[in-house]
Amino acid sequence: MLTLHVSTNHEVTIHHNTAKCQSAYQIYRIDPSRQAGENRLDTAGNYFHSLIQTTDGHWLIDGIKQTVVIVSGNPQVHGALRGTS
Numbered sequence: 001m002l003t004l005h006v007s008t009n010h011e012v013t014i015h016h017n018t019a020k021c022q023s024a025y026q027i028y029r030i031d032p033s034r035q036a037g038e039n040r041l042d043t044a045g046n047y048f049h050s051l052i053q054t055t056d057g058h059w060l061i062d063g064i065k066q067t068v069v070i071v072s073g074n075p076q077v078h079g080a081l082r083g084t085s
Contacts, residue, residue: 001077002030007047017053022046025066031077041077045069 010023029041050063 002032004028019051019053019059021049021051029077034074034077038074039077041071041073041075043068043071
């Protein structure tokens with residue numbers, strides 16, 4: 001499986017030692033073991049991340065919500081979507 005994840009338009013809100021980040025994404029998946037025309041699945045939507053700041057000043061993601069808006073291609077390419085139409 002070959003994948004490319006693209007995340008853009010990050011909007012970050014910081015409140016003390018917590019933060020929220022909203023972004024748009026596209027994920028391209030290609031399964032080279034499948035025939036052309038059946039080997040690709042593309043999805044797009046929004047990510048919502050929550051973050052916390054550690055005592056040494058680093059930021060860690062402590063929650064992710066993914067909202068899928070577009071699905072195009074063969075769902076069999078994505079293991080979690082196998083068996084769906």
